[in-house]
Amino acid sequence: MHKQTEDLNSLITNAADYLDSKLGYSPHTIRRHMWGWLRIKKLMALKGIQHYNQETQGKILYHQFKNRGINELSHHEKEFHNSVSMLTEFQVTGQIKVTPRIKRKDFIFNGPLGESIISFLDYKRIEERLSMVRLLCYQRYLFRFYQYCNKKLVRSITKIDLPFILHFIDQLDSGKGIPVDTIISTLRGFMKYAFEQKLLAVDYSTKIPKCKSVQQPKLPSTYSKKEIEKLIRSIERSSAIEKRNYAIILIAARLGLRASDICRLKFDNVHWDSSTIKIKQVKTGKELILPLLPDIGNAIIDYLKYGRPESEEPYIFLTEKPPYEPFSTSNVITHVPVAQLTPC
Numbered sequence: 001m002h003k004q005t006e007d008l009n010s011l012i013t014n015a016a017d018y019l020d021s022k023l024g025y026s027p028h029t030i031r032r033h034m035w036g037w038l039r040i041k042k043l044m045a046l047k048g049i050q051h052y053n054q055e056t057q058g059k060i061l062y063h064q065f066k067n068r069g070i071n072e073l074s075h076h077e078k079e080f081h082n083s084v085s086m087l088t089e090f091q092v093t094g095q096i097k098v099t100p101r102i103k104r105k106d107f108i109f110n111g112p113l114g115e116s117i118i119s120f121l122d123y124k125r126i127e128e129r130l131s132m133v134r135l136l137c138y139q140r141y142l143f144r145f146y147q148y149c150n151k152k153l154v155r156s157i158t159k160i161d162l163p164f165i166l167h168f169i170d171q172l173d174s175g176k177g178i179p180v181d182t183i184i185s186t187l188r189g190f191m192k193y194a195f196e197q198k199l200l201a202v203d204y205s206t207k208i209p210k211c212k213s214v215q216q217p218k219l220p221s222t223y224s225k226k227e228i229e230k231l232i233r234s235i236e237r238s239s240a241i242e243k244r245n246y247a248i249i250l251i252a253a254r255l256g257l258r259a260s261d262i263c264r265l266k267f268d269n270v271h272w273d274s275s276t277i278k279i280k281q282v283k284t285g286k287e288l289i290l291p292l293l294p295d296i297g298n299a300i301i302d303y304l305k306y307g308r309p310e311s312e313e314p315y316i317f318l319t320e321k322p323p324y325e326p327f328s329t330s331n332v333i334t335h336v337p338v339a340q341l342t343p344c
Contacts, residue, residue: 036083
């Protein structure tokens with residue numbers, strides 16, 4: 001039985017490598033098919049089936065869908081059906097006849113900066129022996145950074161500094177499915193490599209803020225990402241209270257902080273030298289480090305210089321009427337009175 005399991009594992013691994021190296025499938029798509037193939041493995045064990053072949057495919061599909069046609073299946077069922085068919089096709093023919101999704105030429109790195117990235121990828125491939133799928137992830141994420149550098153006419157890694165990196169992170173849009181935390185992690189590894197290889201005089205990997213995906217709404221879910229950006233642009237900032245509310249809304253929208261954390265935000269939490277915000281979350285008690293994005297930093301400065309009343313309070317945001325003091329409850333943050341928050 002061990003030999004049959006080993007053969008199936010090898011078939012699955014080879015099929016995944018084929019999707020990666022020959023068809024250029026994204027890591028996300030490959031993982032979806034891997035999930036389907038591992039499900040096949042579990043069903044075979046459940047049914048006591050020892051060998052995978054076309055007959056096994058028929059048994060598995062009948063077990064899952066009985067006599068339902070492909071058009072009667074749900075989206076996820078169709079995905080599994082497709083994964084089963086692909087694995088059988090690869091076992092029989094050694095190929096999977098589908099249209100390639102992404103061409104390798106999409107990941108061409110040119111110039112001095114491109115050479116630095118290629119050197120880093122070679123290091124990851126040779127020294128750390130990354131799989132083809134993992135290496136493709138690194139290529140994708142660094143290519144996004146490479147394109148941004150080209151757009152800003154930055155051709156060499158020596159022209160990169162911390163503000164440039166933070167501006168790149170700031171323009172990443174997680175609302176479009178971009179894995180911001182993974183891109184930042186990859187970029188941190190590249191910067192560490194560049195410092196160790198003496199391509200950079202400063203180790204920016206220690207200065208790039210860690211970013212964890214916070215699974216909570218940034219603003220009420222009735223607003224789309226496009227609407228949120230439109231609302232932010234529409235907020236007036238002429239009065240002291242509007243400057244305060246604008247900074248609060250930016251922090252909520254960009255960083256996803258809870259109202260309880262925003263109302264307790266202190267000067268000590270804002271680290272201007274490393275462009276980070278470090279807090280201990282009120283609800284979970286966990287430490288959290290977030291990037292002090294340029295627009296947030298500018299909004300806070302604008303409020304402190306031209307909106308915040310004089311006070312010895314350690315908290316950044318204060319009530320607009322005397323006695324000027326921190327918010328007594330997070331409900332004040334939740335109900336920030338911004339008249340412009342109406343989609344139009």
